[in-house]
Amino acid sequence: MYVCLCHGISDKKIKKLVIEEGVQDMRTIRKCTSLGSQCGKCVKQAKEIVYESQQQLFKQAC
Ligand code: FES
Secondary structure (H helix, E strand, C coil), rough: CCCECCCCCHHHHHHHHHHHCCCCCCCHHHHHHHHCCCCCCHHHHHHHHHHHHHHHHHHHHH
């Protein structure tokens, strides 16, 4: 599913950045992808996906 329509960034891309690439925060995701740099409507949903991905990582570690 696309999260950021302006830049064509999907939830899979965000999850991959957090889970596989070790990105820890929205600032880095925004720098890497330009997410939120146009209309900004995607930022809230992207934050939720980052949080969920971090929770998933935490569960895998325990
Ligand atoms: S939907 Fe992401 S900047 Fe517009």
